[in-house]
Amino acid sequence: RWGRAGPGAAGPGPAGADTVSAPAQGGGSAVIDMENMDDTSGSSFEDMGEMHQRMKEEEEEEAEGEAGAGEEEDGEFLGMKGLRGQLGRQVADQMWQVGKRQASRAFSLYANIDILRPYFDVEPVQVRARLLESMIPVKMINFPQKIAGELYGPLMLVFTLVAILLHGMKTSDTIIREGTLMGTAIGTCFGYWLGVSSFMYFLAYLCNAQITMVQMLSLLGYGLFGHCITLFVTYNIHFHSLFYIFWLVVGGLSTLRMVAVLVSRTVGHTQRLILCGTLAALHMLFLLYLHFAYHKVVEGILDTLEGPNMPPFQRVARDIPVVSNAVLNTTAKAIALTL
Amino acid sequence: FPGLADVSISQDIPVEGEITVPVGSHSPDEDYSTLDEPVKDTIMRDLKAVGKKFVHVMYPRKSSALLRDWDLWGPLVLCVSLALMLQGGSADSKDDGGPQFAEVFVIIWFGAVVITLNSKLLGGTISFFQSLCVLGYCVMPLTVAMLVCRLVLLAGAGTISFIIRLIVVGAMFAWSTLASTAFLADSQPPNRKALVVYPIFLFYFVISWMILTFTPQ
Numbered sequence: 001r002w003g004r005a006g007p008g009a010a011g012p013g014p015a016g017a018d019t020v021s022a023p024a025q026g027g028g029s030a031v032i033d034m035e036n037m038d039d040t041s042g043s044s045f046e047d048m049g050e051m052h053q054r055m056k057e058e059e060e061e062e063a064e065g066e067a068g069a070g071e072e073e074d075g076e077f078l079g080m081k082g083l084r085g086q087l088g089r090q091v092a093d094q095m096w097q098v099g100k101r102q103a104s105r106a107f108s109l110y111a112n113i114d115i116l117r118p119y120f121d122v123e124p125v126q127v128r129a130r131l132l133e134s135m136i137p138v139k140m141i142n143f144p145q146k147i148a149g150e151l152y153g154p155l156m157l158v159f160t161l162v163a164i165l166l167h168g169m170k171t172s173d174t175i176i177r178e179g180t181l182m183g184t185a186i187g188t189c190f191g192y193w194l195g196v197s198s199f200m201y202f203l204a205y206l207c208n209a210q211i212t213m214v215q216m217l218s219l220l221g222y223g224l225f226g227h228c229i230t231l232f233v234t235y236n237i238h239f240h241s242l243f244y245i246f247w248l249v250v251g252g253l254s255t256l257r258m259v260a261v262l263v264s265r266t267v268g269h270t271q272r273l274i275l276c277g278t279l280a281a282l283h284m285l286f287l288l289y290l291h292f293a294y295h296k297v298v299e300g301i302l303d304t305l306e307g308p309n310m311p312p313f314q315r316v317a318r319d320i321p322v323v324s325n326a327v328l329n330t331t332a333k334a335i336a337l338t339l
Numbered sequence: 340f341p342g343l344a345d346v347s348i349s350q351d352i353p354v355e356g357e358i359t360v361p362v363g364s365h366s367p368d369e370d371y372s373t374l375d376e377p378v379k380d381t382i383m384r385d386l387k388a389v390g391k392k393f394v395h396v397m398y399p400r401k402s403s404a405l406l407r408d409w410d411l412w413g414p415l416v417l418c419v420s421l422a423l424m425l426q427g428g429s430a431d432s433k434d435d436g437g438p439q440f441a442e443v444f445v446i447i448w449f450g451a452v453v454i455t456l457n458s459k460l461l462g463g464t465i466s467f468f469q470s471l472c473v474l475g476y477c478v479m480p481l482t483v484a485m486l487v488c489r490l491v492l493l494a495g496a497g498t499i500s501f502i503i504r505l506i507v508v509g510a511m512f513a514w515s516t517l518a519s520t521a522f523l524a525d526s527q528p529p530n531r532k533a534l535v536v537y538p539i540f541l542f543y544f545v546i547s548w549m550i551l552t553f554t555p556q
Contacts, residue, residue, distance in 0.1 A: 113460060114354060120460040124533040152461070156537060159453075163545050182442050 119151040134222035137256035141264040149214040154221020168235035207271035226254030356466030399518040414475020465526040477519035484511035512547040
């Protein structure tokens with residue numbers, strides 16, 4: 001119908017051309033759809049008003065012709081719709097094929113694990129070197145430090161953390177909650193790694209820091225090495241003062257390294273402060289949470305359970321409740337005082 | 340990253356290996372007649388294949404039979420029996436042990452999938468299902484350890500029984516890891532074997548830990 005406007009189409013020419021060219025791409029059946037759709041695609045309000053006015057004039061002039069053509073067209077369209085079979089089926093078939101093609105293309109694009117292959121291209125010596133480096137804070141913060149965008153090390157560290165958490169839960173817990181504890185361990189570790197990385201990447205984007213998502217994942221993943229060491233030691237030796245020392249020293253070292261690398265890649269004091277403060281807080285608090293949350297779970301269960309078949313090594317944990325409650329209270333007070 | 344300059348993700352790098360069993364040794368007549376053979380023959384043939392793989396796991400030699408004719412019957416049977424034996428460890432009557440079965444199942448299969456993906460990403464030449472097959476079959480020593488633990492726990496749960504269980508589980512864990520490493524590490528480039536062995540070690544460590552800390556009620 002737009003095409004039939006004839007010489008009056010000079011005004012909305014581009015708009016009309018858009019609507020005419022678009023159906024041509026869609027295929028045979030789409031032409032009818034586009035023509036009969038009451039859309040304003042590509043045409044402005046003024047053009048619409050003009051077109052309507054022109055159409056009214058044309059209708060007055062060529063009343064019969066227009067009406068006849070319009071009716072013919074409508075009749076044709078009704079006829080096809082009335083048939084219902086062919087048009088509907090054609091459209092549905094085309095849409096199905098297009099959808100299937102798009103889905104298979106998307107699947108082959110995203111499910112292709114070759115995308116991840118470059119991030120796993122490491123040697124064992126490199127992994128070992130990076131593990132050790134993650135505990136050493138860099139001194140040079142005026143020059144952007146290099147971060148290796150590698151995912152093997154962080155992934156293995158997250159799985160190791162899961163295993164250590166399970167070990168800790170087992171040595172200080174009875175076996176009841178085995179199912180839910182495993183789920184929570186995996187969920188906690190992966191949730192921390194992926195969630196905090198995404199959040200820090202978002203903050204880095206806001207603060208104009210030069211870091212990509214993979215680099216952020218890698219940095220945070222290697223920072224979990226300190227967590228692994230701390231938890232591995234303190235889940236076996238149940239002294240809270242030892243845990244605090246490890247928390248400050250080991251956790252602090254890995255946090256300092258991550259913070260220094262981020263600072264070297266950010267410009268501006270406020271931005272540096274925001275980024276590093278957030279990362280330091282989240283990282284240290286996570287270690288605190290991992291230590292105390294699972295001890296608290298332990299205390300709750302041990303208080304309610306008396307099992308005659310408890311393995312002997314579990315008795316160590318029973319001495320904790322009194323001490324840890326006092327410690328938790330003093331910690332909470334200390335944090336409240338500093339804040 | 341200079342090392343990444345020559346990594347190409349072109350479509351002609353085979354990500355998967357050959358998982359179809361070459362039937363060149365069979366004559367066409369035999370192929371057609373396997374449809375008409377009695378059910379007993381079919382089942383016995385499959386059982387023999389599964390049994391042969393169990394023997395391969397028990398005496399890990401570098402043979403390609405386990406890899407070539409992969410099947411997942413053995414891993415399924417082992418996984419289900421291990422999960423069943425790990426049930427009943429709940430002291431609370433409210434817990435029906437349902438989640439424990441599902442958790443063990445999910446952990447074994449999810450762990451095996453992750454290890455397979457990892458070994459493929461590191462440039463392994465083994466296919467997805469072959470790797471799953473090997474990892475599943477190598478759970479057999481740990482299932483044996485679970486049996487032994489249950490029997491030992493029938494006699495009582497004390498320090499001595501714990502030490503016995505620790506030794507048995509530790510030995511079986513080492514056996515599992517060595518057996519699967521013998522099959523899987525060969526498919527890796529020689530300098531990256533450690534990168535593939537570590538997740539396998541972690542995987543069997545978690546399963547061994549589940550077995551060791553099992554206490555029936």
